[in-house]
Amino acid sequence: MIALSAVGAVETAYLTYAKLFDAPVACPTNGCESVLASPYAQLFGLPLPLFGFLAYAAVGGLAAVAASQAKAGLSSDSRQPVLTALTAGVAALGTTSAVLMTILQTRLGGTPCAWCYLSATLSATLVVTLLSTFSGKQLKDSALGGAGAALATAALLFVGMPAGSSGSVYIDDDFQLEYKRPVVTTESSDRAVALAARLDAAGARMYGAFWCSHCYDQKQEFGSQAMADFPYVECFPNGWKKGEKMSPLCDTAGVQAFPTWVIGGKKIEGELTLTELEKELDKAAAAAQTEVAAVAP
Template identity: 40%
Template sequence: MASFASVPSPSLLFRTPHRSPRSLALTQFKNGFAGRVLMLRVNCSSDPIRDVEPEADNISSSSSSSSGSTSISSYNWYAGLGGLGFLETSYLTYLKLTNSDAFCPIGGGTCTDILNSDYAAVFGIPLPLIGLVAYGLVTILGVQLAGKNMPFGMDETNGRLILLGSTTSMAAASVYFLYILSTKFAGASCSYCLVSALLSLSLFFITLKDFGFQEIQKALGLQICLAALVVAALSTSYGTSQSISPSLDLQPFTTEITTESSPITLSLARHLHSVGAKMYGAFWCSHCLEQKQMFGSEAAKLLDYVECFPGGYRKGTKIAKACADAGIEGFPTWVINGEVLSGEQELSELARASGFKSDDLSQPN
């Protein structure tokens, strides 16, 4: 008969082992220590997150600070370069108002001739005075924007737009004047003109960099309109007849005609000579030169040209008797069949006044 003494009862299988007080205390200590370690690990793992967030904030603030310093730096450039231009134009304005000769380390007499030519005024206003106002405006705006202290309650956006318009207008005028310098005064040199052009173009490019590509795209239409208005105003001013006399002493000189004559201009020049048409001019007159350029070098020699100041010009010099008798008041002046035409004329107008037929224009003699 089998014995069941060796099989434990169910109550013994599920009985909790007996533990002594010391064992219980040790277990609680281990559990508590593990909990503290776990909390420490969580805290340690979360600390870097809290540490990184302030660093990110610092980077953001540093970035904005860097952006702000860049803007202030560009405003300082406006103030500095505008100030240099203001000083230069102040000097030239003083010379213009006192009728004094400029000190020209480069260019000599040709520099003085350019500064006192008809191109040194726009609608009768001395060009240095206009530059003085423009450079002064840029300088004031640069200083005010750098100090974040705009006048008349103006905000920074409006101040920057005024800078954009001003520097665009100045750059357009400088490009136009460089064209005049290279075409009307070929071979001459004017250090003040070149310095002013350099300053204006530098201010313009600083503005482009300060605004950025996206902002410039939005204001491109405004810039084109301003540049077109400046060029149109200058062209209109210089398109009028030249004054009867310059405001400086000039020795007579000749300017080479660089264009070639066509059969049409040769035919017209011969016809004008045959009817006794006369062209009155002065050796310094740029419009007289342009008129001759229309005909070309060979045809210009066939014109009956009357020089009104053959001995040069200086204060008090009288106009030649032939010009005085004809009542010449500006250059060039054409007298054709008793008709007086003042200023530079189109070839078609000269053909009309002289009776040169249109058929002859298409089929020259």
């Protein structure tokens, strides 16, 4: 837990610096700076990562004290106040990550934010680590403190975030996402390269948005080399802001979710595996052959 907390503290310290000094953020996806610039990246007027840094530092410190007490042979009762405080800190981090990931998906359109995902992963791992290392009695004795911390954290987020961030869907009029092509980093298999070319030759298309994490995951499954023939259509080539309309190609295709595949005239929403795409291509080819046979003299 000490190592996890240290990573979280370093991450949130870096993001706090970037927020305070408007510095560029190193990010493998294209949504980190947009999220950090949004109204949801502050609490009571202060950078939200600052509170994350304090929480990670506190959890790390408490974990170190708990480990020291256990090594010194202190009784469970003597260690309980520290364990309860540690549980409260982990619960606060877990609650914050759950709320922020919900906001990311429902209020910010699923903007791909690598730093957000890292923090959520660290918080979730801390929760799992605590649950797996504490004894049944320690968990029982710490449960009230953890529940109280979770409720208090949720209340603070509700009160401290900008108006509307915890109620109905709210998007600041000034919030916008500048278009940035996501960089595909995975290596392509021969199968993926061949499939991308086959999809393109068949007239298949994948409609998506540059900020869509599922679209990015689909591209990552194909890999960078396959992108040369990958039949992708960007629905927001000019970026996104409130009131921005999709490109005519996406509008004509009736796109309502990202990603949307159109293969042989069939519209399929969501990510597909390579095997599923191959099967859809086979079905489309078979249907085309049937149509040709039906009109042949």
